[in-house]
Amino acid sequence: MNKKKLLENVIHGVFLILGLITVGCVLLITVYLVISGIPAIREIGLFKFLFGKKWESSAAEPSFGILPFILTSIYGTAGAIVIGVPIGFFTAVYLAKMAPKRIKAVMEAAVSLLAGIPSVVYGLVGMLILVPGIRKLFKIPDGASLLAAIIVLAIMILPSIIKVSITALEAVPKEYEEASLSLGATPVETYFKVSVPAAKSGIATAVVLGVGRAIGEAMAVMMVSGNVPNMPSLFGSVRFLTTAVAGEMSYSSGLQQQALFSIALVLFLFIMLINATLNFFLKRDKEK
Amino acid sequence: MSNIMTAENLCLWYGNTQALKSVNIEIPEKSITALIGPSGCGKSTFLKTLNRMNDLIPGVKITGDVSYNGTNIFDPSVDVNELRRDVGMVFQKPNPFPMSIYDNIAYGPRTHGIKNKAKLDDIVEKALRDAAIWDEVKDRLKKNALGLSGGQQQRLCIARALAVKPKVLLMDEPTSALDPISTSRIEELALQLKDEYTIIIVTHNMQQSVRISDNTAFFLLGELVEWGNTERLFSQPNDKRTEDYITGRFG
Ligand SMILES: Nc1ncnc2c1ncn2[C@@H]1O[C@H](COP(=O)(O)OP(=O)(O)O)[C@@H](O)[C@H]1O
Ligand SMILES: [Mg+2]
Numbered sequence: 001m002n003k004k005k006l007l008e009n010v011i012h013g014v015f016l017i018l019g020l021i022t023v024g025c026v027l028l029i030t031v032y033l034v035i036s037g038i039p040a041i042r043e044i045g046l047f048k049f050l051f052g053k054k055w056e057s058s059a060a061e062p063s064f065g066i067l068p069f070i071l072t073s074i075y076g077t078a079g080a081i082v083i084g085v086p087i088g089f090f091t092a093v094y095l096a097k098m099a100p101k102r103i104k105a106v107m108e109a110a111v112s113l114l115a116g117i118p119s120v121v122y123g124l125v126g127m128l129i130l131v132p133g134i135r136k137l138f139k140i141p142d143g144a145s146l147l148a149a150i151i152v153l154a155i156m157i158l159p160s161i162i163k164v165s166i167t168a169l170e171a172v173p174k175e176y177e178e179a180s181l182s183l184g185a186t187p188v189e190t191y192f193k194v195s196v197p198a199a200k201s202g203i204a205t206a207v208v209l210g211v212g213r214a215i216g217e218a219m220a221v222m223m224v225s226g227n228v229p230n231m232p233s234l235f236g237s238v239r240f241l242t243t244a245v246a247g248e249m250s251y252s253s254g255l256q257q258q259a260l261f262s263i264a265l266v267l268f269l270f271i272m273l274i275n276a277t278l279n280f281f282l283k284r285d286k287e288k
Numbered sequence: 289m290s291n292i293m294t295a296e297n298l299c300l301w302y303g304n305t306q307a308l309k310s311v312n313i314e315i316p317e318k319s320i321t322a323l324i325g326p327s328g329c330g331k332s333t334f335l336k337t338l339n340r341m342n343d344l345i346p347g348v349k350i351t352g353d354v355s356y357n358g359t360n361i362f363d364p365s366v367d368v369n370e371l372r373r374d375v376g377m378v379f380q381k382p383n384p385f386p387m388s389i390y391d392n393i394a395y396g397p398r399t400h401g402i403k404n405k406a407k408l409d410d411i412v413e414k415a416l417r418d419a420a421i422w423d424e425v426k427d428r429l430k431k432n433a434l435g436l437s438g439g440q441q442q443r444l445c446i447a448r449a450l451a452v453k454p455k456v457l458l459m460d461e462p463t464s465a466l467d468p469i470s471t472s473r474i475e476e477l478a479l480q481l482k483d484e485y486t487i488i489i490v491t492h493n494m495q496q497s498v499r500i501s502d503n504t505a506f507f508l509l510g511e512l513v514e515w516g517n518t519e520r521l522f523s524q525p526n527d528k529r530t531e532d533y534i535t536g537r538f539g
Contacts, residue, residue: 183449
């Protein structure tokens, strides 16, 4: 009896330790980012750092303003959401409610595949097709631009938006839809007036997940956005928060390197904010 | 009294299993017809055929005729949404939408194009009054309907069905999930509603059928064994199987 209890306790402890590994990693990363991100901000000045429009990290008289990166990340993500959410949302409604079984199976497999493609491949295809396409279509000297990044991001966030929305839509009780149909509403009216409102928290979650994925993406956008620290414009080359860190890290030192950590800290705060939003939706869902 | 709905040689298959076997019945206008019979005998199936809710189930095949006001409801020219508007339905399990009480009732009229606020207010109040639930909810029309009790939810669903002004109301065991007090309220309500509406109600409770229905139809294994005046059917059944069922010898 005692032996058994001892074993129970040991197993309990082991599991606790395994669980603490995750928590430990999060804590470690957070603490490390804060500690290594703050010195540069102190030296440069918070206001100058966040709202400075010029990033010239290796100039003789360097200037570390990351407003171009912040705005690029925000515009890029917003653009991806504006394009990706409607496409993803209507696809999800179609697949969850209207599509014939076989079409649904094929399209869902395609969506899963899309989710599994590594981001470097998105970047590659974007570089070889999208960038020259934009250059020719809009007759600009270089197609590597915010627009190219937005399109790539929009495609990249589609799978999570579609999948999470489908799950939410399929969880809507059939009784609601039957009630609507029995009142003389058409199927399409029923989906949009009853099913979608009933699934709205899930769909909101899908959108927030998409935001998180878009803002954290580095590789693909680095390959198609030109990677120049301009203030963002749709057809101009731009640099994102993620790519700002990744691009210069390998050869940076001193204040420049510290500033890169500060950028990472800003990105981290953005993602924390998104997670908090996500938790808000999930919690509200549970309470219902 | 004229017949508002009739079924002729109605057969229905779910895939290869036949659930309705040549059903013939007439439903007189402004009366209550009760459908009784053991579980799985096809009562719900028959009911759902009358407003074509079976269309939603894949693999359903139907032969024979059902007519509503003289037109065959399976005719390609029939708009199924119009039909369902005229032939409303109340389900076994109360299924209010997860919206406010007001929006639940206004859902049907809005769907059919009524936007005027004052008009909607009138429709909502009348429907709730007709369903005998107005006094209980008039002070919380903006509250979520899921906060109501089961019996209230079911009367709300009746009100929701009434709000689109149907001619026929199909009710599939509307009291089976309710307590005795809620049940008797719904029975009283059905008796009031028959002045204006034709009601077809599935019940597995024979007393309920006796209490409220004018006509009763007895189903067994997909067959409509017999139907007719409720008093007559329970006192002098024509068929041996009906007699066995109502005297409790099986089912
Ligand atoms: N969607 C369905 N698919 C296949 N078979 C069904 C379906 N609905 C009902 N059935 C079958 O049809 C028969 C009649 O069912 P139902 O009409 O629900 O009976 P009742 O309402 O009298 O209990 C049963 O044998 C049942 O198993
Ligand atoms: Mg049934």
